[in-house]
Amino acid sequence: MPEVTPIPLAQLTTLRAGGTPERMIDARSVDELVDALRDVWAERDEWLVLGGGSNLLAGDEPFAGTVIRVLTEGIERLPSPRPGFVRLRVQAGHSWDALVAHSVAEGLSGIAAMSGIPGTVGAAPVQNIGAYGQEIVQTLVEVELIDEATGEVSTVPADELGLGFRTSVLKQHYGSVPTRPAVILSVTLELAEVGSGEFPVRGDQLRQALGLAPDATVTLQWVRETVLATRARKGMVLDDADPDTHSAGSFFQNAVVSASFARTLPEACPRWPMAQVREATRVIPLERYDGYIAPPASVEPDVKVSAAWLIEHAGVRKGFRLGRSRAALSTKHALALTNRGGATAEEIAELARYVQGRVQSEFGLILQPEPVLVGVEL
Incomplete structure (x- = not known):
């Protein structure tokens, strides 16, 4: 088994915080990854799978267990049963943004708006990553995964993953465990073949973010470059020289609330209606039909x-820090908690708790963290 000298998690995560694990394994092939997981599970050791480290806040104390780094790479092009589409099967350790760049170069549409999102492909379905109106649920066909309970490898269709807003049955939400503890080995996406020429961009949110009229046509490369420039202005593209990018991206999720609660918030707070939930089809046996059908419930x-709007209007401005703390909000984006140099995980957590408290006090809403927290409490 490819065991290596443990590296501090502060060197392997974009928040640049975290202690050194007791044990570390580098898995560069699917077989190595499967063997490592089965061995760790058999030993009932504490374990942590690490991809790009872009969605993790690890505690300052040494991790008392095994960290398995997923370093598998590769893209396989497959036929699709749908005319005009192509499938890509991608290894879990492959860089997400490298996959997006590849899809754009190949003229494949469906994920270009998610350019610049850090991390690995295997982590994308866990979080159902998304940006500017695109989410991986829109293109995901299936994943290959290994279940912790059985150690068995299987192929699971996307509709069995419980994909929702930044969630799935695989995600470890703060304060809970995944509904289905498992590790993704590969991901299969289905993308439209649009080529290198101009095409109409679908989706109101994406067109609005790109500043496009409803009938405008652009190239995939233009979409990618525009999204990367937009994310860079917000400090959301990794750059060693820019402390504003030393973050986990958006630390808090945009909150999903009831329509009635949303009406209690100031009108200026940006909001987006979620998809309408349709009432299930009702079948009334003929012998019970009395000529009246109750109207569907409204x-x-x-x-x-917008969590960013709530934070700023709770009085926590961009660049805010507590006293001499080395953690601060990004100077470019209020949703990003950043490490300004040498900040501990506890300093970052202290800032997160302060932000949560301010928003709750002002608006009666508790923002939920987006990254996975290991050895850290909010």
Whole structure:
């Protein structure tokens, strides 16, 4: 088994915090990854799978267990049963942004708006990553995974993963465990063949973010470059020289609340209605039909509200820090908690707790962390 000298997690995570694990394994092939996981699970050791380290806040104390680094790479092009589409099977350790760049170069549409998102492909379905109106759920066909409970490898269709807003049955939410503890080995996406020429961009949110009129046409390369420039202005593209990018991206999720609660927030707070939940089809046996069908219940869709707006309007401005803390909000984006140089995990957590408290006090809403927290409490 490819065991290596443990490296401090502060060197392997984009938040640049975290102690040194007791043991570390580098898995560069699917077989090495499967063997390592089965061995660790058989030993009932504490374990942590690490990809790009872009969605993790690890505690300052040494991790008392085994960290398995997923370093598998590779993209396989497969036919699709749908005319005009192509499938890509991608290894879990492959860089997500490298995959997006590859898809754009190949003229494949469906993930270009997610350019610049750090991390690995295997982590993408766990979080159902998304940006500017695109989410991986829109293109995901299936994943190959290994279940912790059985150690068995299987192929699971996307519709069995419980993909929702920044969640899935695989995600470890703060304060809970995954519904299905498992590790993704590969991901299969289905993308549209649009080529290198101009094409119409679908989705109101994406067109609005790109500043496009409804009938505008652009190239995939233009979409990628525009998204990367937009993310860079917000400090959301990794840059060693820019402390604003030493973060886990958005530390807090945009909150999804009921329509009635959203109405209690100031009108200026940006909000986006979620998809309307349709009532299930009703079948009434003929012998019970009395000529009357009750009208469907009127259900307002939930509303997604801007966490960044809530933070800033709770009085926590961009660049804010507590006293002499080495953790601070990004000077470019209020959702990013950043390490300004040498900050401990506890300093970052202290800032997160302060932000949560301010928003709760002002608006009655508790923001939920987006990264996985290991050995850290909010």
